[in-house]
Amino acid sequence: MSAVKKVVLAYSGGLDTSIILKWLRDTYDCEVVTFTADLGQGEELEPARKKAEMMGIREIYIEDLREEFVRDFVFPMFRANTLYENQYLLGTSIARPLIAKRLVEIARETGADAISHGATGKGNDQVRFELTAYALNPAIKVIAPWREWDLNSRKKLIEYAQAHQIPVPKDKHGEAPYSMDANLLHISYEGKVLEDPWQGPPEDMFRRSVSPEAAPDQPEIIEIDFEKGDPVAVNGERLSPARLLERLNEIGGRHGIGRLDLVENRFVGMKSRGVYETPGGTIMLHAHRAVESLTLDREAMALRDDLMPRYARLIYNGFWYAPEREMLQALIDKSQENVTGTARLKLYRGNVITEGRKAQRSLYNMDFVTFEEDDVYNQQDAEGFIKLNALRLRLGAMARGD
CATH class of the missing domain: 3.40.50.620 (HUPs)
Incomplete structure (x- = not known):
């Protein structure tokens, strides 16, 4: 040695x-x-x-x-709605x-x-x-x-x-x-019976959440306030980052929210099976998406969402301090400048249901989207818009002799 x-x-x-x-x-x-x-x-x-x-x-x-941990690592990651392989909230x-x-x-x-x-x-x-x-x-x-x-x-x-x-x-x-990893964002479980992906996890293994079947039969409504993409308050009470995530874990856990049974692809090449509990993070993800739906420009959202899987892989694979992750973080943070508002959610037996959202700088404008009479949108403009977008399609059909 x-x-x-x-x-x-x-x-x-x-x-x-x-x-x-x-x-x-x-x-x-x-x-x-x-x-x-x-x-x-x-x-x-x-x-x-x-x-x-x-x-x-x-x-x-x-x-x-x-x-x-929550302020400088979890929150920056959640600004991108980050999921590894479309499911895992990257708690470990x-x-x-x-x-x-x-x-x-x-x-x-x-x-x-x-x-x-x-x-x-x-x-x-x-x-x-x-x-x-x-x-x-x-x-x-x-x-x-x-x-x-x-x-x-x-x-x-x-x-x-x-x-x-x-x-x-x-x-x-x-x-x-079981082999476990726990922090404020999640608990993961591996080993023992979980090594067989056909076998379901035993109920007595879980520590942070009740099963959806054992959750209350009455839904709970909560509101989460965001400022520049980060949650800052629950039901009107401002909380520090760690305390806010703790509060959401408490609320989500009693409603059976945030359980995930996943076979994932490890960076080293093999597949592995893990079971996760992420109640607070699951609620945060839904709330953040709700506020973004009002405040984030369409093409900005599309670009960020296109990059999210790559950003998720960088975090999963250990490249938090790599220059490409820091570059992506700058883009993500720029996208969040106007993501300030409130999401109202219904929690019920493992489900997170968006019931309302509002934002001062909302891009949702009733004057334009109403089905009633309006004087701000000329519906005849759509005809030229459609014809211009159809031009290449028509030319292609003409070239094929269709």
């Missing part, structure tokens, strides 16, 4: 990263700094501190990044550049010469962490234990943990839990 003096580890306090902590010290004979990010995963983080202390770590970073993908950014910053602050993460060699997260790290510090060394060690199965990990007195968590059935 190449010499490493100090490494900053992305540390959750869970089984995998606790094993990595021990493995790093034994394998590289180096000092380890732990970094635990609070991105709204809904778990108490002090146990991670205590576990790191118990394992002899002197430099422990635990940081509340919820507001930065959008969190990785923030975590990696802080890993690099902490390495600089502590004099560490390397960072480390717990992503496997089969997944996307290794790419996301490392592309970010190299974009921000091209000289940083990255240690990815899953690409180096021989602990290549859940069974071997548990045996290693037991041999080194590392506690192994259990779910309520006494088994190792």
Whole structure:
């Protein structure tokens, strides 16, 4: 192994990263700094501190990044109505550049010469962490234990943990839990029965939402205010970015909103099956589209929507700090200058239904669209418009002899 003096580890306090902590010290004979990010995963983080202390770590970073996460990563992404493969709201993908950014910053602050993460060699997260790290510090060394060690199965990990007195968590059935990633935007689940795409997810797995069947039988009406493409208030109450997403998660979760069962294409080449809960993000997406329908010019919307799949792939594949993503972000942000208004939504048993929308700078003009008599639109103008647009079609038919 190449010499490493100090490494900053992305540390959750869970089984995998606790094993990595021990493995790093034994394998590289180096000092380890732990970094635990609070991105709204809904778990108490002090146990991670205590576990790191118990394992002899002197430099422990635990940081509340919820507001930065939503303000600087989630909201910019949502300005584009971003969906990967037309479905996935990118809850895991959008969190990785923030975590990696802080890993690099902490390495600089502590004099560490390397960072480390717990992503496997089969997944996307290794790419996301490392592309970010190299974009921000091209000289940083990255240690990815899953690409180096021989602990290549859940069974071997548990045996290693037991041999080194590392506690192994259990779910309520006494088994190792699903592989999970949680933050304010979503919770994802992988592994166990979910590896078979024919098998449906068990209901007792979900944590953030009730099933649509168990949701209230009465709909709930909410209003969301937007300013320049970002949500700023729920039912008239202005909230910080993180608190607003928390509120929408609470509301959406009780109505069974935001569940997704998806087989997706990983950047590394394989397909994978994941199950996601994104209640607040699903509501935000519908509300944003409703306000945009009034305020965003037709061709501006078409251009942004044409670019959205590429923008989504850049985020999914880990290129948040790439110049092309930043260029697209500038275009997206320009499109949002007039996206200010209010959406009224009905939430009912897993459904988000748009009931109303309004905006001060609305492009929807009743004087032009009314079916009643008006004096602003000459319907005879449509004849020339149609003939000019039909000209190439007519010429083509004439050339074919039709």
